[in-house]
Amino acid sequence: MKFTCLLDLASHWASEKGVDVPQLVAEICPADKPGDITLNCFRIAKGLRSNPMQLAQGAQEFLEAHQDVESVEVEKAFVNIILTPKATHEATVADAEAFFESVKLPEAERLNYLIEYSAPNTNKPLHLGHLRNNALGMALVEILKKVGHEVHPVNLVNDRGIHICRSMEAYKRFGNGETPESTGVKGDHFVGSFYVKYAQELELQVKALKEDEPGLAEQSTDKLFLQTEIGQATQRMLIDWENRVPEVIELWELMNSWVLAGFNQTYDRMGVYFDKCYMESETYKLGKDIIDVGLEKGVFYKREDGATEIDLKKYKLDKKVVLRSDGTSVYITQDIGTTILKADDFNPDAMVWVVGDEQIYHFKVLFAILKELGYEWADKLYHLAYGMVNLPSGRMKSREGTVVDADNLFDELHELAKAEIRKRFNGQELPADLEHRAEVIAQGAIKFMLLKVNPKTTMMFDPEAAVKFEGDTGAYLQYVCARIASMLRKASDSEVTDYVDWALLNHKKEKELSLCLARYPQVIQKAAQDKDTGQLGTYLLDLGKAFNGFYHDCPVLKSDVDPSLRRARLELSDRVFTTLKDGLNALTIDTLESM
């Protein structure tokens, strides 16, 4: 927000005191104070090494004489300024093109980002936790694009390993040749059901084992895994998979194709897309050659027992094994290799991983190793570590059946949204796009709920609150858009002049609205910088509330409104509409012309 009166004040001070005056940043005046904007002289005084009270006095004297200023009041070192309406609106949103252009970062600060998110396992359907990941990843992509970065989203599908073999082994035993097509079950759910069956069978075998050998009674299922018949069979299957045994590969390909088809449906519904999907089955052997290079460089060393290790005490981290003594890879080896592959593929300036906060340590280690290996992009790696999603009853536990399934949640919200629409049509003919409206509202509800909080917060998902479309919700914001769209529709046939007289918008709510709008470019840039969707969500709610206040107090289309005032209010409303839509789209939430 660049207000002429503050620019003038800055140059006035500069010439008066003969020093450089940093840019004077205005704050929004608190609602209970007399003013539109506030100059905090406590803050300015530090830079100028002056007395805050005297600065405030001086500011008042200067500003009272300024043509953009109606009045000034000083409280302590706060200078509360009431601007003329013209100055308020023209410094903020009058020039729509300039306003939206100011969202973009300077050319020199724009980067090429590579963002990895989602990273599902192909053995179970997606649940609420994945939805937080997906929503964050998608939104981060759009926010970064919005401020001018180039962004490439990628996925890394965990399609191999012992957990995948579990579903396969169970299918071999209990599948009876059924398929998603023959049963009509979505592919990922179909395969997931065998993962569940596997767990049941394993428990039975463990129980039998413990009955045979009471000494094992205290052992965990994981410990006894390889002593069960099914566990051994699964382990053999993993080895067969690695040896590319045709019938195992065939089954694996078949079941993965089912799961991925299911995931793609869910992705499409959310609007998830990727520039590239890496499959772990194709990348899991990567990284070993890099370890050799690192050994030569002295980054790694061989331990006496043959394992290859790196000492990261310089980074306040522990030692980390990167190759087992038998020469095989560990998880981080693969991650090193995959990261380098991604860097080669996209040549990014910066990379982001959207992964849960339980892996914070892992990424610290990964980044430190890549730094030691000397990659030029190693300083621009970021782990967006989000907190987990809890239920009122606590953590989601698959064993207790409390996992909130993604597809079911979508369906449930869709039906509830539809019921809400029906309620409002109250017997009238329903709109032709009823299903579309319900889906946009449902997606908006779940996404906004997940994105409005700070990503790092361990958040609570309350099903009761999620199914309401009131208060701090996506629907609240979509509703504002629908209201404005309705006004703009009704006004479209009226005469539209190019000239908007912003000086007419002198109502407190009108000025507040412009001042709130004016924060948008900074907010979205800060959200991009901090990779924090919560800041944007909070802001959009502020904007929505500011509009609803205006809408309540300032009639636009009523017959007694002067045409030029109506014109100006429509223009302001249009700016809210465009901004809200832009901001919601940055959160990957769609808007509606009618709800």
Place this chain on the structure above:
RNA sequence: GCUCCCAUAGCUCAGCUGGAUAGAGCAUCAGAUUUCUAAUCUGAGGGUCACUGGUUCGAAUCCAGUUGGGAGUACCA
């Protein structure tokens, strides 16, 4: 044991580089609708910002410690 994160209204969450009397939504109570779409708006009650000390003109915010919670700490992924 060690490391990291968290603690703000009954509940869920904001609170930017320290700045005015700590905010919002939900819930509770009281109001507003011959509508520009009430999925809305207005008002009320509700706080020892976990605790103790420190830095500062000024601390929810910074520092140290205490208590309580979560996560991580494998030749697992």
